[in-house]
Amino acid sequence: MSVPRRGRPAGPTGPVIGRALRLLDAFDAQRRELTLSELARRADMPLSTAHRLMQELCAWGAVERGTDGLYRIGLRLWELGSLAPRGPGLREAALPFLEDLSQITKENVQLAVREGTEVVFVERIAGSGAVPVLTRVGGRFALTATGVGLVLLAHAPAEVQEEVLNGPIDRYTAKTVTDPVQLRRMLADTRSNGFSVSDRQVTMDSLSVGAPIRDRHGVVIAAVSLVVRHGSTTPHALARLVRTSAQAISRALSA
Amino acid sequence: MSVPRRGRPAGPTGPVIGRALRLLDAFDAQRRELTLSELARRADMPLSTAHRLMQELCAWGAVERGTDGLYRIGLRLWELGSLAPRGPGLREAALPFLEDLSQITKENVQLAVREGTEVVFVERIAGSGAVPVLTRVGGRFALTATGVGLVLLAHAPAEVQEEVLNGPIDRYTAKTVTDPVQLRRMLADTRSNGFSVSDRQVTMDSLSVGAPIRDRHGVVIAAVSLVVRHGSTTPHALARLVRTSAQAISRALSA
DNA sequence: CTAAGGGCTTCCATTTTCCGGAAACAGCGC
Protein backbone atom coordinates (compact mmCIF):
# COMPACT_ATOMS: atom_id res chain seq x y z
CA MET A 1 0.00 0.00 0.00
CA SER A 2 3.04 2.24 0.27
CA VAL A 3 4.33 4.08 -2.76
CA PRO A 4 8.11 3.74 -3.35
CA ARG A 5 9.23 6.39 -0.80
CA ARG A 6 10.43 9.53 -2.57
CA GLY A 7 11.93 12.51 -0.91
CA ARG A 8 12.67 12.74 2.77
CA PRO A 9 10.38 13.62 5.73
CA ALA A 10 12.31 16.91 5.94
CA GLY A 11 13.97 17.80 9.21
CA PRO A 12 14.60 21.16 10.83
CA THR A 13 17.16 22.92 8.66
CA GLY A 14 17.11 26.67 9.13
CA PRO A 15 16.53 29.70 6.93
CA VAL A 16 17.24 29.20 3.22
CA ILE A 17 19.21 32.40 3.00
CA GLY A 18 21.57 31.19 5.66
CA ARG A 19 22.28 28.01 3.75
CA ALA A 20 22.85 29.91 0.52
CA LEU A 21 25.29 32.20 2.27
CA ARG A 22 27.05 29.20 3.78
CA LEU A 23 27.64 28.01 0.26
CA LEU A 24 29.15 31.32 -0.76
CA ASP A 25 31.32 31.19 2.34
CA ALA A 26 32.88 28.02 1.01
CA PHE A 27 34.87 30.21 -1.37
CA ASP A 28 38.03 31.77 -0.05
CA ALA A 29 41.32 33.15 -1.31
CA GLN A 30 42.80 29.66 -1.71
CA ARG A 31 39.71 28.15 -3.31
CA ARG A 32 38.23 30.54 -5.82
CA GLU A 33 36.88 27.73 -7.99
CA LEU A 34 34.94 24.84 -6.54
CA THR A 35 33.09 21.80 -7.81
CA LEU A 36 29.57 21.14 -6.65
CA SER A 37 30.77 18.27 -4.47
CA GLU A 38 33.40 20.43 -2.80
CA LEU A 39 30.82 23.11 -2.14
CA ALA A 40 28.42 20.62 -0.61
CA ARG A 41 31.18 19.18 1.53
CA ARG A 42 32.49 22.52 2.72
CA ALA A 43 29.03 23.90 3.44
CA ASP A 44 28.04 20.58 4.99
CA MET A 45 24.82 19.91 3.13
CA PRO A 46 23.45 17.24 0.80
CA LEU A 47 24.54 17.38 -2.80
CA SER A 48 21.07 17.84 -4.18
CA THR A 49 20.42 20.75 -1.87
CA ALA A 50 23.66 22.44 -2.80
CA HIS A 51 22.84 21.89 -6.45
CA ARG A 52 19.43 23.52 -6.25
CA LEU A 53 20.69 26.51 -4.28
CA MET A 54 23.66 27.05 -6.57
CA GLN A 55 21.32 26.99 -9.53
CA GLU A 56 19.35 29.87 -8.09
CA LEU A 57 22.48 31.84 -7.26
CA CYS A 58 23.74 31.17 -10.77
CA ALA A 59 20.51 32.35 -12.36
CA TRP A 60 20.95 35.70 -10.69
CA GLY A 61 24.64 36.00 -11.45
CA ALA A 62 25.94 35.76 -7.89
CA VAL A 63 28.06 32.85 -9.05
CA GLU A 64 29.15 31.74 -12.47
CA ARG A 65 29.79 28.32 -13.87
CA GLY A 66 32.57 27.75 -16.38
CA THR A 67 32.50 25.24 -19.21
CA ASP A 68 34.52 23.01 -16.90
CA GLY A 69 31.61 22.85 -14.46
CA LEU A 70 33.48 24.70 -11.72
CA TYR A 71 31.65 27.40 -9.79
CA ARG A 72 33.22 30.83 -9.23
CA ILE A 73 32.08 34.05 -7.61
CA GLY A 74 30.21 36.07 -10.23
CA LEU A 75 30.68 39.63 -11.41
CA ARG A 76 27.32 40.60 -10.02
CA LEU A 77 28.60 40.01 -6.53
CA TRP A 78 31.74 42.01 -7.26
CA GLU A 79 29.58 44.90 -8.45
CA LEU A 80 27.51 44.76 -5.28
CA GLY A 81 30.62 44.58 -3.15
CA SER A 82 31.92 47.71 -4.86
CA LEU A 83 28.98 49.53 -3.29
CA ALA A 84 30.05 48.73 0.28
CA PRO A 85 30.78 52.11 1.85
CA ARG A 86 33.55 51.13 4.27
CA GLY A 87 35.57 49.01 1.87
CA PRO A 88 35.89 50.76 -1.48
CA GLY A 89 35.00 54.30 -0.41
CA LEU A 90 37.48 54.43 2.39
CA ARG A 91 40.03 52.66 0.26
CA GLU A 92 39.88 55.22 -2.54
CA ALA A 93 40.08 58.17 -0.19
CA ALA A 94 43.04 56.72 1.67
CA LEU A 95 45.04 55.32 -1.22
CA PRO A 96 47.04 58.47 -2.09
CA PHE A 97 48.11 58.88 1.54
CA LEU A 98 49.03 55.24 1.87
CA GLU A 99 51.19 55.55 -1.20
CA ASP A 100 52.95 58.57 0.27
CA LEU A 101 53.64 56.58 3.40
CA SER A 102 54.94 53.70 1.33
CA GLN A 103 57.19 56.03 -0.72
CA ILE A 104 58.69 57.64 2.34
CA THR A 105 59.33 54.51 4.37
CA LYS A 106 59.61 51.73 1.76
CA GLU A 107 57.84 49.58 4.33
CA ASN A 108 54.53 47.68 4.36
CA VAL A 109 51.47 49.86 4.74
CA GLN A 110 48.11 48.45 5.80
CA LEU A 111 44.59 49.79 5.96
CA ALA A 112 41.94 47.90 7.89
CA VAL A 113 38.49 48.13 9.45
CA ARG A 114 36.76 46.16 12.19
CA GLU A 115 34.04 43.64 11.39
CA GLY A 116 32.58 42.11 14.52
CA THR A 117 35.49 40.73 16.53
CA GLU A 118 37.92 40.61 13.61
CA VAL A 119 40.10 42.88 11.50
CA VAL A 120 39.41 43.03 7.76
CA PHE A 121 42.26 44.28 5.60
CA VAL A 122 41.02 46.76 3.03
CA GLU A 123 44.30 47.71 1.37
CA ARG A 124 47.89 46.69 1.62
CA ILE A 125 50.95 48.12 -0.09
CA ALA A 126 54.02 45.89 0.06
CA GLY A 127 57.27 47.74 0.71
CA SER A 128 60.14 46.84 -1.62
CA GLY A 129 62.27 44.40 0.32
CA ALA A 130 60.28 44.87 3.52
CA VAL A 131 59.31 42.09 5.91
CA PRO A 132 56.85 39.69 4.31
CA VAL A 133 53.48 39.89 6.06
CA LEU A 134 50.77 37.27 6.34
CA THR A 135 47.80 39.40 5.46
CA ARG A 136 45.84 39.74 2.23
CA VAL A 137 43.38 42.35 0.97
CA GLY A 138 39.94 41.09 1.92
CA GLY A 139 41.47 38.83 4.55
CA ARG A 140 40.68 38.63 8.28
CA PHE A 141 42.69 38.43 11.46
CA ALA A 142 42.26 38.51 15.22
CA LEU A 143 41.80 41.97 16.76
CA THR A 144 44.31 41.31 19.52
CA ALA A 145 47.58 40.84 17.68
CA THR A 146 48.19 43.35 14.87
CA GLY A 147 48.83 47.09 15.04
CA VAL A 148 45.61 47.90 13.25
CA GLY A 149 43.74 45.38 15.36
CA LEU A 150 44.80 46.94 18.63
CA VAL A 151 43.71 50.37 17.42
CA LEU A 152 40.33 49.10 16.30
CA LEU A 153 39.81 47.12 19.50
CA ALA A 154 40.85 50.06 21.66
CA HIS A 155 38.08 52.17 20.11
CA ALA A 156 35.45 49.44 19.76
CA PRO A 157 32.21 49.44 21.79
CA ALA A 158 32.68 48.09 25.32
CA GLU A 159 30.67 44.94 24.59
CA VAL A 160 32.98 44.03 21.71
CA GLN A 161 36.02 44.56 23.92
CA GLU A 162 34.54 42.33 26.62
CA GLU A 163 33.67 39.62 24.14
CA VAL A 164 37.21 39.60 22.76
CA LEU A 165 39.00 39.86 26.11
CA ASN A 166 36.87 37.22 27.81
CA GLY A 167 36.94 34.84 24.87
CA PRO A 168 39.91 32.68 23.94
CA ILE A 169 42.80 34.78 22.60
CA ASP A 170 44.84 33.34 19.74
CA ARG A 171 48.58 33.03 20.16
CA TYR A 172 50.86 33.41 17.12
CA THR A 173 54.32 33.73 18.66
CA ALA A 174 55.99 33.49 22.05
CA LYS A 175 55.56 37.26 22.34
CA THR A 176 51.83 37.34 21.58
CA VAL A 177 50.01 38.95 24.48
CA THR A 178 47.18 36.69 25.58
CA ASP A 179 46.68 37.95 29.12
CA PRO A 180 43.47 40.03 29.32
CA VAL A 181 44.91 42.29 32.03
CA GLN A 182 47.99 43.12 30.01
CA LEU A 183 45.88 43.62 26.90
CA ARG A 184 43.63 46.08 28.71
CA ARG A 185 46.71 48.09 29.62
CA MET A 186 47.87 48.04 25.99
CA LEU A 187 44.46 49.25 24.83
CA ALA A 188 44.52 52.07 27.36
CA ASP A 189 48.00 53.06 26.14
CA THR A 190 46.79 52.95 22.57
CA ARG A 191 43.96 55.35 23.40
CA SER A 192 46.10 57.79 25.37
CA ASN A 193 49.09 57.73 22.99
CA GLY A 194 47.05 57.86 19.80
CA PHE A 195 48.90 54.86 18.36
CA SER A 196 49.37 51.15 19.00
CA VAL A 197 52.47 48.99 19.00
CA SER A 198 52.43 45.29 18.21
CA ASP A 199 55.91 44.00 18.91
CA ARG A 200 56.58 40.51 17.47
CA GLN A 201 53.02 39.52 18.30
CA VAL A 202 52.22 38.17 14.82
CA THR A 203 55.61 36.93 13.63
CA MET A 204 58.88 37.01 15.51
CA ASP A 205 60.58 39.30 13.00
CA SER A 206 57.93 41.99 12.57
CA LEU A 207 56.75 45.02 14.49
CA SER A 208 53.78 47.16 13.58
CA VAL A 209 52.54 50.56 14.63
CA GLY A 210 48.93 51.56 14.02
CA ALA A 211 46.90 54.76 14.26
CA PRO A 212 43.16 55.48 14.13
CA ILE A 213 41.23 57.03 11.24
CA ARG A 214 38.12 58.95 12.34
CA ASP A 215 35.00 60.11 10.56
CA ARG A 216 33.65 63.64 10.79
CA HIS A 217 32.15 62.89 14.21
CA GLY A 218 35.45 61.68 15.64
CA VAL A 219 34.34 58.04 15.65
CA VAL A 220 37.13 55.61 14.80
CA ILE A 221 36.18 53.78 11.61
CA ALA A 222 39.48 52.38 10.37
CA ALA A 223 43.19 52.10 11.11
CA VAL A 224 46.47 52.44 9.24
CA SER A 225 49.69 50.70 10.16
CA LEU A 226 53.31 50.36 9.16
CA VAL A 227 54.82 46.89 9.46
CA VAL A 228 58.61 46.83 9.73
CA ARG A 229 61.33 44.36 10.61
CA HIS A 230 61.73 44.07 14.36
CA GLY A 231 64.65 46.14 15.55
CA SER A 232 65.06 48.26 12.43
CA THR A 233 63.53 51.40 13.98
CA THR A 234 61.99 52.58 17.21
CA PRO A 235 58.19 52.52 17.46
CA HIS A 236 58.15 56.24 18.21
CA ALA A 237 59.79 57.21 14.94
CA LEU A 238 57.10 55.28 13.08
CA ALA A 239 54.31 56.56 15.27
CA ARG A 240 54.83 60.13 14.16
CA LEU A 241 54.51 59.15 10.49
CA VAL A 242 51.56 56.85 10.96
CA ARG A 243 49.62 59.30 13.12
CA THR A 244 50.20 62.12 10.66
CA SER A 245 49.02 59.97 7.80
CA ALA A 246 45.96 58.77 9.73
CA GLN A 247 45.00 62.33 10.53
CA ALA A 248 45.40 63.38 6.91
CA ILE A 249 43.12 60.54 5.82
CA SER A 250 40.58 61.48 8.49
CA ARG A 251 40.53 65.05 7.18
CA ALA A 252 40.18 63.86 3.59
CA LEU A 253 37.20 61.71 4.61
CA SER A 254 35.43 64.58 6.31
CA ALA A 255 35.80 66.81 3.25
CA MET B 1 -16.81 31.07 14.80
CA SER B 2 -13.90 32.75 13.13
CA VAL B 3 -10.87 33.95 15.04
CA PRO B 4 -9.74 37.53 14.25
CA ARG B 5 -7.90 36.68 11.00
CA ARG B 6 -4.12 36.92 11.36
CA GLY B 7 -1.66 36.58 8.56
CA ARG B 8 -2.55 36.19 4.95
CA PRO B 9 -3.50 33.06 2.93
CA ALA B 10 -0.04 33.30 1.28
CA GLY B 11 0.07 33.47 -2.51
CA PRO B 12 2.58 32.18 -5.04
CA THR B 13 5.75 34.18 -4.62
CA GLY B 14 8.83 32.42 -5.95
CA PRO B 15 12.15 31.27 -4.55
CA VAL B 16 13.31 33.05 -1.40
CA ILE B 17 16.82 33.53 -2.71
CA GLY B 18 15.47 35.42 -5.67
CA ARG B 19 13.62 37.82 -3.41
CA ALA B 20 16.66 38.33 -1.21
CA LEU B 21 18.76 39.11 -4.24
CA ARG B 22 16.10 41.51 -5.50
CA LEU B 23 16.54 43.39 -2.25
CA LEU B 24 20.29 43.60 -2.73
CA ASP B 25 19.69 44.79 -6.27
CA ALA B 26 17.88 47.79 -4.86
CA PHE B 27 21.29 49.22 -4.01
CA ASP B 28 23.15 51.04 -6.74
CA ALA B 29 25.83 53.67 -7.15
CA GLN B 30 23.33 56.47 -6.47
CA ARG B 31 21.66 54.79 -3.54
CA ARG B 32 24.23 53.13 -1.33
CA GLU B 33 22.17 53.63 1.81
CA LEU B 34 18.50 52.74 1.93
CA THR B 35 15.74 52.69 4.51
CA LEU B 36 13.64 49.59 4.94
CA SER B 37 10.69 51.27 3.27
CA GLU B 38 12.75 52.27 0.25
CA LEU B 39 14.07 48.76 -0.05
CA ALA B 40 10.60 47.28 0.10
CA ARG B 41 9.38 49.77 -2.48
CA ARG B 42 12.28 49.24 -4.87
CA ALA B 43 12.15 45.46 -4.57
CA ASP B 44 8.35 45.58 -4.74
CA MET B 45 7.46 43.50 -1.71
CA PRO B 46 5.58 43.97 1.55
CA LEU B 47 7.38 45.78 4.33
CA SER B 48 7.26 42.88 6.74
CA THR B 49 8.72 40.52 4.18
CA ALA B 50 11.54 42.91 3.36
CA HIS B 51 12.17 43.34 7.06
CA ARG B 52 12.51 39.62 7.72
CA LEU B 53 14.79 39.02 4.75
CA MET B 54 17.01 41.97 5.56
CA GLN B 55 17.35 40.67 9.08
CA GLU B 56 18.72 37.40 7.78
CA LEU B 57 21.10 39.14 5.41
CA CYS B 58 22.21 41.37 8.26
CA ALA B 59 22.84 38.42 10.55
CA TRP B 60 25.32 37.04 8.08
CA GLY B 61 26.97 40.35 7.30
CA ALA B 62 25.83 40.71 3.70
CA VAL B 63 24.35 44.04 4.70
CA GLU B 64 24.94 46.31 7.66
CA ARG B 65 22.69 48.61 9.54
CA GLY B 66 23.98 51.88 10.91
CA THR B 67 22.81 53.54 14.09
CA ASP B 68 20.62 55.67 11.84
CA GLY B 69 18.68 52.60 10.75
CA LEU B 70 19.86 52.79 7.15
CA TYR B 71 20.94 49.62 5.42
CA ARG B 72 24.23 49.45 3.49
CA ILE B 73 26.11 46.74 1.64
CA GLY B 74 28.26 44.90 4.17
CA LEU B 75 31.95 44.18 4.20
CA ARG B 76 31.30 40.48 3.92
CA LEU B 77 29.89 41.00 0.47
CA TRP B 78 32.86 43.13 -0.48
CA GLU B 79 35.18 40.36 0.64
CA LEU B 80 33.29 37.83 -1.40
CA GLY B 81 33.31 40.10 -4.41
CA SER B 82 37.07 40.40 -4.09
CA LEU B 83 37.21 36.69 -4.87
CA ALA B 84 35.54 37.04 -8.28
CA PRO B 85 38.19 35.96 -10.76
CA ARG B 86 37.23 38.20 -13.67
CA GLY B 87 36.87 41.42 -11.75
CA PRO B 88 39.69 41.87 -9.25
CA GLY B 89 42.17 39.36 -10.70
CA LEU B 90 42.07 40.81 -14.17
CA ARG B 91 42.06 44.30 -12.74
CA GLU B 92 45.25 43.80 -10.76
CA ALA B 93 47.10 42.19 -13.64
CA ALA B 94 46.09 44.93 -16.06
CA LEU B 95 46.51 47.97 -13.81
CA PRO B 96 50.22 48.67 -14.48
CA PHE B 97 49.64 48.56 -18.23
CA LEU B 98 46.60 50.78 -18.01
CA GLU B 99 48.62 53.29 -16.06
CA ASP B 100 51.32 53.25 -18.72
CA LEU B 101 48.69 53.91 -21.33
CA SER B 102 47.27 56.73 -19.25
CA GLN B 103 50.74 58.27 -18.72
CA ILE B 104 51.57 58.18 -22.43
CA THR B 105 48.30 59.54 -23.77
CA LYS B 106 46.83 61.54 -20.83
CA GLU B 107 43.48 60.25 -22.04
CA ASN B 108 40.76 58.10 -20.45
CA VAL B 109 41.59 54.42 -20.22
CA GLN B 110 38.94 51.77 -19.66
CA LEU B 111 38.98 48.07 -18.86
CA ALA B 112 35.81 46.03 -19.24
CA VAL B 113 34.40 42.51 -19.46
CA ARG B 114 31.16 41.14 -20.84
CA GLU B 115 28.37 39.93 -18.56
CA GLY B 116 25.47 38.50 -20.54
CA THR B 117 24.46 41.13 -23.05
CA GLU B 118 26.12 44.04 -21.27
CA VAL B 119 29.53 45.56 -20.67
CA VAL B 120 30.76 45.79 -17.07
CA PHE B 121 33.51 48.32 -16.43
CA VAL B 122 36.22 46.86 -14.24
CA GLU B 123 38.64 49.77 -14.12
CA ARG B 124 38.78 53.30 -15.38
CA ILE B 125 41.59 55.84 -15.26
CA ALA B 126 40.54 59.38 -15.98
CA GLY B 127 42.95 61.36 -18.14
CA SER B 128 43.87 64.79 -16.84
CA GLY B 129 41.69 67.20 -18.75
CA ALA B 130 40.37 64.50 -21.06
CA VAL B 131 36.76 64.22 -22.25
CA PRO B 132 34.45 63.37 -19.38
CA VAL B 133 32.95 59.90 -19.82
CA LEU B 134 29.70 58.51 -18.49
CA THR B 135 30.97 55.23 -17.14
CA ARG B 136 31.79 54.16 -13.60
CA VAL B 137 33.76 51.24 -12.18
CA GLY B 138 31.27 48.46 -11.53
CA GLY B 139 28.82 50.10 -13.92
CA ARG B 140 27.07 48.60 -16.94
CA PHE B 141 26.41 49.67 -20.49
CA ALA B 142 25.04 48.33 -23.77
CA LEU B 143 27.43 46.16 -25.81
CA THR B 144 26.67 47.98 -29.05
CA ALA B 145 27.91 51.49 -28.45
CA THR B 146 31.29 51.70 -26.71
CA GLY B 147 34.74 50.72 -27.97
CA VAL B 148 35.09 47.97 -25.38
CA GLY B 149 31.53 46.82 -26.03
CA LEU B 150 32.11 46.35 -29.74
CA VAL B 151 35.23 44.29 -29.07
CA LEU B 152 33.45 42.10 -26.54
CA LEU B 153 30.41 41.67 -28.79
CA ALA B 154 32.58 40.89 -31.82
CA HIS B 155 34.13 37.96 -29.93
CA ALA B 156 31.03 36.82 -28.05
CA PRO B 157 29.30 33.48 -28.73
CA ALA B 158 27.02 33.57 -31.77
CA GLU B 159 23.88 33.25 -29.64
CA VAL B 160 24.80 36.36 -27.65
CA GLN B 161 25.44 38.30 -30.86
CA GLU B 162 22.07 37.24 -32.25
CA GLU B 163 20.27 38.16 -29.06
CA VAL B 164 21.83 41.61 -29.06
CA LEU B 165 21.45 42.28 -32.78
CA ASN B 166 17.85 41.05 -32.96
CA GLY B 167 16.80 42.79 -29.78
CA PRO B 168 16.14 46.50 -29.47
CA ILE B 169 19.35 48.53 -29.79
CA ASP B 170 19.69 51.60 -27.59
CA ARG B 171 20.43 54.95 -29.21
CA TYR B 172 22.53 57.55 -27.36
CA THR B 173 23.35 60.11 -30.07
CA ALA B 174 22.47 60.86 -33.69
CA LYS B 175 25.56 58.87 -34.68
CA THR B 176 24.76 55.73 -32.68
CA VAL B 177 24.62 52.77 -35.04
CA THR B 178 21.37 50.90 -34.49
CA ASP B 179 21.09 49.11 -37.82
CA PRO B 180 21.87 45.39 -37.33
CA VAL B 181 23.35 45.08 -40.82
CA GLN B 182 25.75 47.95 -40.30
CA LEU B 183 26.62 46.64 -36.82
CA ARG B 184 27.47 43.23 -38.24
CA ARG B 185 29.87 44.92 -40.62
CA MET B 186 31.47 46.83 -37.75
CA LEU B 187 31.89 43.62 -35.76
CA ALA B 188 33.53 41.92 -38.76
CA ASP B 189 35.89 44.89 -39.11
CA THR B 190 36.67 44.71 -35.40
CA ARG B 191 37.61 41.07 -35.72
CA SER B 192 39.77 41.49 -38.83
CA ASN B 193 41.46 44.73 -37.71
CA GLY B 194 42.07 43.63 -34.15
CA PHE B 195 40.50 46.83 -32.80
CA SER B 196 37.13 48.58 -32.68
CA VAL B 197 36.17 52.20 -33.28
CA SER B 198 33.17 53.86 -31.69
CA ASP B 199 32.85 57.29 -33.25
CA ARG B 200 30.49 59.63 -31.38
CA GLN B 201 28.20 56.70 -30.62
CA VAL B 202 27.98 57.39 -26.88
CA THR B 203 28.35 61.16 -26.71
CA MET B 204 28.78 63.58 -29.61
CA ASP B 205 32.24 64.72 -28.47
CA SER B 206 33.92 61.40 -27.77
CA LEU B 207 35.55 58.67 -29.78
CA SER B 208 36.84 55.39 -28.39
CA VAL B 209 39.11 52.68 -29.72
CA GLY B 210 39.08 49.24 -28.12
CA ALA B 211 41.20 46.10 -28.36
CA PRO B 212 40.73 42.53 -27.09
CA ILE B 213 42.50 40.89 -24.13
CA ARG B 214 42.84 37.12 -24.47
CA ASP B 215 43.51 34.30 -22.02
CA ARG B 216 46.16 31.63 -22.61
CA HIS B 217 43.83 29.80 -24.98
CA GLY B 218 43.28 32.85 -27.15
CA VAL B 219 39.72 33.34 -25.93
CA VAL B 220 38.72 36.99 -25.58
CA ILE B 221 37.93 37.66 -21.92
CA ALA B 222 38.13 41.44 -21.65
CA ALA B 223 38.78 44.64 -23.57
CA VAL B 224 40.75 47.87 -23.12
CA SER B 225 39.91 51.19 -24.70
CA LEU B 226 41.07 54.75 -24.99
CA VAL B 227 38.38 57.42 -24.99
CA VAL B 228 39.40 60.73 -26.57
CA ARG B 229 37.76 63.92 -27.73
CA HIS B 230 36.32 63.47 -31.21
CA GLY B 231 38.64 64.95 -33.82
CA SER B 232 41.73 65.18 -31.62
CA THR B 233 43.47 62.18 -33.21
CA THR B 234 42.92 59.57 -35.87
CA PRO B 235 41.61 56.20 -34.74
CA HIS B 236 44.62 54.46 -36.26
CA ALA B 237 47.13 56.31 -34.11
CA LEU B 238 45.23 55.17 -31.03
CA ALA B 239 44.74 51.65 -32.34
CA ARG B 240 48.47 50.95 -32.33
CA LEU B 241 48.75 51.94 -28.66
CA VAL B 242 45.64 50.15 -27.50
CA ARG B 243 46.45 46.93 -29.34
CA THR B 244 49.99 46.89 -27.97
CA SER B 245 48.70 47.42 -24.47
CA ALA B 246 46.02 44.75 -24.85
CA GLN B 247 48.59 42.25 -26.06
CA ALA B 248 50.90 43.05 -23.16
CA ILE B 249 48.06 42.46 -20.71
CA SER B 250 47.17 39.19 -22.45
CA ARG B 251 50.74 38.01 -22.08
CA ALA B 252 50.86 39.05 -18.42
CA LEU B 253 47.66 37.06 -17.77
CA SER B 254 49.05 33.90 -19.35
CA ALA B 255 52.18 34.05 -17.23
C1' DC C 1 -1.97 67.48 25.22
C1' DT C 2 -3.95 64.92 21.55
C1' DA C 3 -3.85 63.75 16.96
C1' DA C 4 -1.85 62.44 12.73
C1' DG C 5 1.66 60.63 9.91
C1' DG C 6 5.85 58.14 8.71
C1' DG C 7 8.69 54.33 9.47
C1' DC C 8 9.85 50.15 11.98
C1' DT C 9 8.89 45.70 14.47
C1' DT C 10 6.25 41.74 16.07
C1' DC C 11 2.66 38.34 15.63
C1' DC C 12 0.73 34.13 13.65
C1' DA C 13 -2.71 31.15 10.63
C1' DT C 14 -2.11 29.69 6.08
C1' DT C 15 0.21 27.43 2.36
C1' DT C 16 4.07 27.59 -0.55
C1' DT C 17 8.50 26.49 -1.17
C1' DC C 18 12.07 23.79 0.27
C1' DC C 19 14.16 19.50 1.64
C1' DG C 20 17.06 15.51 0.44
C1' DG C 21 17.11 10.14 -0.31
C1' DA C 22 16.93 7.62 -4.14
C1' DA C 23 17.62 6.71 -8.76
C1' DA C 24 19.04 7.90 -13.26
C1' DC C 25 22.77 10.10 -15.94
C1' DA C 26 27.43 11.27 -17.71
C1' DG C 27 32.29 10.76 -17.92
C1' DC C 28 36.49 8.28 -17.35
C1' DG C 29 39.85 4.49 -16.57
C1' DC C 30 40.45 -0.25 -16.60
Next chain:
DNA sequence: GCGCTGTTTCCGGAAAATGGAAGCCCTTAG
Protein backbone atom coordinates in the same frame (compact mmCIF):
# COMPACT_ATOMS: atom_id res chain seq x y z
C1' DG D 1 31.66 -4.73 -20.17
C1' DC D 2 32.20 -2.91 -14.87
C1' DG D 3 33.17 0.19 -11.20
C1' DC D 4 34.00 4.78 -9.72
C1' DT D 5 33.19 9.69 -9.18
C1' DG D 6 30.64 13.70 -9.85
C1' DT D 7 26.20 15.73 -11.55
C1' DT D 8 21.23 16.10 -12.38
C1' DT D 9 16.31 15.09 -11.81
C1' DC D 10 12.28 13.48 -9.12
C1' DC D 11 8.64 14.18 -5.74
C1' DG D 12 5.98 13.21 -0.98
C1' DG D 13 6.15 15.29 3.19
C1' DA D 14 7.19 18.91 6.34
C1' DA D 15 9.32 23.06 7.69
C1' DA D 16 9.94 27.73 6.57
C1' DA D 17 8.14 31.72 4.20
C1' DT D 18 4.39 34.81 3.70
C1' DG D 19 2.06 39.36 4.64
C1' DG D 20 -2.29 41.69 6.83
C1' DA D 21 -3.02 43.61 11.10
C1' DA D 22 -1.85 45.66 15.32
C1' DG D 23 1.53 47.77 18.35
C1' DC D 24 5.73 51.03 18.82
C1' DC D 25 8.55 54.96 18.48
C1' DC D 26 9.46 59.02 16.62
C1' DT D 27 8.62 63.85 14.86
C1' DT D 28 5.46 67.40 13.33
C1' DA D 29 1.06 69.74 13.46
C1' DG D 30 -3.12 71.53 15.55
